[in-house]
Amino acid sequence: MTLATVGDEQQWAVPDVPTPSRPAAIELDRVTMRFDRDGARPAVLQDVSLTVAEGEFVSLLGASGCGKSTLLSLVAGLGSPTSGTVTTPVGRTALMFQESALFPWLTAGQNVELALRLRGVPRRERGPEAERLLESVHLGGQHGARVHELSGGMRQRVALARALAQDARILLMDEPFAALDAITRDVLHDELTRVWQENGLTVVFVTHNVREAVRLGQRVELMSSRPGRFVRRWLVDIEGPRRIESAEVADLSREITDDLRREIRRHAVATPDAGGTT
Amino acid sequence: MSSTTQYDDVASLEAGLDALDTPARTSESWGTSLRRSVLPPVVAILFFGLVWVVVVALHVKPTYVVPAPSEVWSTFTDYWAQGAVQEAVWNSLRRAFVGFAVSVVIGTALGLLLAQFRFVRTAVGPLVTGLQSLPSVAWVPAAIIWFGLSDAAIYTVVLLGAVPSIANGLLAGVQQVPPIYLRVGRVLGARGWASIRYVVLPAAMPGYLAGLRQGWAFAWRSLMAAELITFSPALGTSLGQLLQTGRELSDMSLVVAAILLILVVGVGIELLVFSPVERRLLRSRGLTGSST
Numbered sequence: 001m002t003l004a005t006v007g008d009e010q011q012w013a014v015p016d017v018p019t020p021s022r023p024a025a026i027e028l029d030r031v032t033m034r035f036d037r038d039g040a041r042p043a044v045l046q047d048v049s050l051t052v053a054e055g056e057f058v059s060l061l062g063a064s065g066c067g068k069s070t071l072l073s074l075v076a077g078l079g080s081p082t083s084g085t086v087t088t089p090v091g092r093t094a095l096m097f098q099e100s101a102l103f104p105w106l107t108a109g110q111n112v113e114l115a116l117r118l119r120g121v122p123r124r125e126r127g128p129e130a131e132r133l134l135e136s137v138h139l140g141g142q143h144g145a146r147v148h149e150l151s152g153g154m155r156q157r158v159a160l161a162r163a164l165a166q167d168a169r170i171l172l173m174d175e176p177f178a179a180l181d182a183i184t185r186d187v188l189h190d191e192l193t194r195v196w197q198e199n200g201l202t203v204v205f206v207t208h209n210v211r212e213a214v215r216l217g218q219r220v221e222l223m224s225s226r227p228g229r230f231v232r233r234w235l236v237d238i239e240g241p242r243r244i245e246s247a248e249v250a251d252l253s254r255e256i257t258d259d260l261r262r263e264i265r266r267h268a269v270a271t272p273d274a275g276g277t278t
Numbered sequence: 279m280s281s282t283t284q285y286d287d288v289a290s291l292e293a294g295l296d297a298l299d300t301p302a303r304t305s306e307s308w309g310t311s312l313r314r315s316v317l318p319p320v321v322a323i324l325f326f327g328l329v330w331v332v333v334v335a336l337h338v339k340p341t342y343v344v345p346a347p348s349e350v351w352s353t354f355t356d357y358w359a360q361g362a363v364q365e366a367v368w369n370s371l372r373r374a375f376v377g378f379a380v381s382v383v384i385g386t387a388l389g390l391l392l393a394q395f396r397f398v399r400t401a402v403g404p405l406v407t408g409l410q411s412l413p414s415v416a417w418v419p420a421a422i423i424w425f426g427l428s429d430a431a432i433y434t435v436v437l438l439g440a441v442p443s444i445a446n447g448l449l450a451g452v453q454q455v456p457p458i459y460l461r462v463g464r465v466l467g468a469r470g471w472a473s474i475r476y477v478v479l480p481a482a483m484p485g486y487l488a489g490l491r492q493g494w495a496f497a498w499r500s501l502m503a504a505e506l507i508t509f510s511p512a513l514g515t516s517l518g519q520l521l522q523t524g525r526e527l528s529d530m531s532l533v534v535a536a537i538l539l540i541l542v543v544g545v546g547i548e549l550l551v552f553s554p555v556e557r558r559l560l561r562s563r564g565l566t567g568s569s570t
Contacts, residue, residue: 076465095465101458104563105480114476118467138292148564151299157292166466184295190288 025202031084046227059217067228094163100155109143115165153184377436385444393452414439427510439500447489451482
């Protein structure tokens with residue numbers, strides 16, 4: 001096992017990873033995002049740059065308030081940054097949330113069909129295509145199920161099928177498994193890994209679960225809070241199928257957790273004298 | 279290939295989890311649900327009937343003030359034989375349906391305007407809410423002065439009674455749409471009208487339906503008030519007019535029969551139309567326990 005650690009411990013400057021031969025799927029160039037006009041509060045995102053290669057699986061890790069969700073919204077096109085640029089050269093993005101956010105007035109299959117319809121798929125093809133997508137997340141035969149009849153894990157799989165129905169090349173996930181029980185989450189990690197590999201998707205996975213980040217990602221990006229910035233980066237180089245309880249995952253998780261804690265403690269020092277210019 | 283078996287494993291694992299996690303669906307028998315939902319109101323009605331009989335038997339008041347159930351029944355059958363009851367119910371229901379239908383169109387349009395444009399909401403919103411609490415009987419004199427003793431006057435009162443409820447119901451429904459649905463809609467590519475059609479309106483349905491239900495109740499009430507006051511032979515027999523006739527003839531059993539008819543029609547529409555629609559809507563969204 002080799003853990004390639006890139007990054008500079010003492011300052012923020014993270015050198016750009018010379019991305020693999022594949023082209024970039026997501027590019028953030030010195031993105032700053034602030035919600036207040038006067039700039040009194042620290043920016044939610046400050047001067048953030050990130051490149052994600054096509055087909056790459058990146059985990060974004062950070063404590064609350066580090067702007068992870070904001071960053072995903074920007075990539076999804078749900079807002080525009082205060083300054084800087086966000087580009088997704090490979091096209092469409094799909095976004096999944098912590099709650100499945102399936103529409104309760106539709107059945108599981110109709111939820112998937114709506115995504116197809118909004119994408120412009122002709123009526124005749126929607127039914128079979130929705131069925132195929134549901135089968136791809138092992139939910140064949142659940143086409144007519146009402147959302148409230150499904151378990152949390154099943155809902156997230158329908159949401160995954162709906163995201164796939166958008167035919168997006170980029171899948172953005174905002175803590176999608178945070179509300180699930182550990183057993184279901186573990187199974188969905190396998191499921192997501194499979195879907196990612198089979199479809200050649202680019203995935204950005206936001207979480208505050210260190211092990212989950214390591215279990216899933218080819219790269220883990222640690223973010224600081226207030227202002228949100230990238231602090232450190234790990235390339236996860238574990239051969240073969242991973243399991244959340246394996247020693248390699250545990251080792252790297254420990255290292256990342258140490259960094260994360262250091263990051264959080266910094267705030268305890270900075271907060272009391274609001275200025276914090278020491 | 280090891281990865282293939284790993285994924286086969288996922289499929290069977292998920293199938294197992296799904297079976298464990300899926301809540302068991304219980305359905306109660308037809309007889310049980312009938313006993314649960316029909317028996318209590320029947321008991322209540324029998325009880326009130328009994329109280330009525332006892333009061334009459336005790337001669338608390340003379341029978342021209344509190345008529346016996348049998349007198350009310352015989353008055354009812356008399357008027358039925360003349361065809362007056364059927365005509366009255368038909369005329370009133372027709373007016374209520376037409377008035378309600380027009381109210382739905384206007385109220386829905388107004389509700390959408392209120393929901394969509396902040397300016398309209400700020401400017402007209404309080405007025406609409408105010409109208410909702412203004413008893414629509416208050417409009418009867420104005421309507422008669424404007425339109426005379428005519429159907430137009432009656433419809434004016436019905437509209438003023440029902441439109442604000444429907445508009446406010448739709449507005450409340452739209453305002454209570456969880457923001458996450460709107461975000462999902464945008465992610466899926468629903469903008470503008472597509473967002474309204476596929477996300478906002480379906481999501482607002484429960485609030486809208488509550489508004490329609492209240493709108494119907496207000497329309498029916500307003501109609502009775504209007505029919506009672508705009509009393510003219512040209513307008514034909516109606517439930518409100520039966521009431522007025524009863525009053526003029528000092529025929530208390532006709533008055534009671536008319537009140538009961540108004541009640542039965544109002545409750546009947548509620549039970550036959552609104553309750554089933556609402557129950558289906560809420561149940562399909564998992565908003566109501568299936569066993570309660």
